[in-house]
Structures are given as structure tokens and as C-alpha cells.
Amino acid sequence: MELSFEIILLGIIQGLTEWLPISSTGHIRLAESLLGFSLPLIFDVTMHVATLSVTLVFFRSEIREIIKALSSLNFKSREGRMVLQILAGSLPTAIIGLLIITILKELPHDLSSLSITFLVSGLLIGMSRMGRQSGRHMNYQSALIIGVAQGFSVIPGLSRSGLTIATALILGIDREEAFKFSFLLSIPSILGALILTLYMQYSALLATEVGWLDLLSAFLAAVVIGYASLKVLYRLLHKFHLFALYSLILGSILATINIFQYDHF
Secondary structure (H helix, E strand, O other): OOOHHHHHHHHHHHHHHHHOOOOHHHHHHHHHHHHOOOOOHHHHHHHHHHHHHHHHHHOHHHHHHHHHHHHOOOOOOHHHHHHHHHHHHHHHHHHHHHHHHHHHOOOOOOHHHHHHHHHHHHHHHHHHHHOOOOOEOOOHHHHHHHHHHHHHOOOOOOOHHHHHHHHHHHOOEOHHHHHHHHHHHHHHHHHHHHHHHHHHOHHHHHOOOOOHHHHHHHHHHHHHHHHHHHHHHHHOHHHHHHHHHHHHHHHHHHHHHHHHHHHOO
């Protein structure tokens, strides 16, 4: 089966959904179901690299300042504190994420589970409007809570950016700071997932039959569209809660389809 069109299409979907709070993993699983095939592992690795590339470029100035603070061991500055807060948030992410991934291996990925997670994601994003915008700055307690939320985002249908930004807003964190922390917190998570995949499944990556040109096309599509999507999300931060409508509608549609199929079984 020729996968070139599908690979590139899914690269575009990844670029659109990775940054907007609508769950890239959920959309990829849904697309796989509709197109009737499973993506090779090399695609996941390629998308990890694409996601990391966009994050590093978009937040290059913040990352530059963080590196300066880290190199001088200046943990009293705002950037230095952020380093420790990112580490604090990454710990629960790693623990919860690994536990959930282990459990997910034993569970089926079907429309029923996706409908539930899209609905849950939509509800949580909608709840972000309840947070009082007191202009609070990030602290270690908030970082830990947001890290917990990020850990649960390994479940397909639960948006990583949606859960982390919504959690920060509910805690009263300033919108722009919530946005920056959410994506800076993703860097250790993405790096960890990438390294773990390369280490544990290196032989499977070498055995893939997907063409490098197809992967390069998917990578470029994810990077270009992903960067544009990230800018869109930044400009719509004041209307962040409205993204809940998309996930709630999609979740309801999938639930209806699942019920219809069950009734005709």
C-alpha cells in the first residue's frame, strides 16, 4: 500500500492539532481508523522531532535566557526559577505518563474511548473560564499540578496543551505565563519520549519501509503548519475556553456514531 499521501496528510494533521488544544494523538488515532492503517513507529519519531523543532524556534528567546541562567547557576532569577519549576513539573509527568502508557497497552483504541476523552478534554478546557485571572506567577506547587495534568495527556483525545494551559488558568496563572510554561514544560517530555523510543525500539525503526522523502514531507508540513498554529493559539489566548466547543462537538459526534454502530450490531 502506498503511504506517501497518508503520511503527508497525517503530518498536516499533526501540525494543526499538536499546538491547538484539540489533541494531536486523538486526531492521529482517529485518522488511522478512518484511513484503515496504522502508522509506522518512524512517523512518531519524526513528529517528535518536528514538535521539538517548532518549540525551540518559537520560544528561542525564552530558552536562550533559561540557558544563561542555568549556565551561571542563577536560580534566583525568573528564568532560573523556571528551570526548577520545569523540573518539578516534569517529575509527575514522567511517572504518570509511564504508568498510563503501560496501562494503555492493554486497552483497545476505539471510537468509544476517543469520544470519552475528547469530551473530557472539552470540559476541562471549558472550565478554564472559571479561573480568576489574578495575574499570579508560576510557583512550584502550580508547576507540580500542571505536570500531573501533562502526564494524563498521553491518553489519546486528551490535549496536552489543553490540559496544561487550562489547569494553569484555573489556578489563576497569568495567561501569557501559562502559555509559555505549558510549551516549555513539553520540551523535557518530548525529549524523554524520543530518547525512550530510540532506545527501546531502535530495531523496529530500522525495519520500516516508509520512504525518507515521505517522512521529510510530513516533517516539513508539521513544522510549517505547527508554527502557524502556535501563533494562532497565542493570539487567541483570551478566548482559550472557546476551543472546548470543538472537542465537545467532536466527542459527541463520535459517541453518536459509536451508539449507532452498537445498535446495528
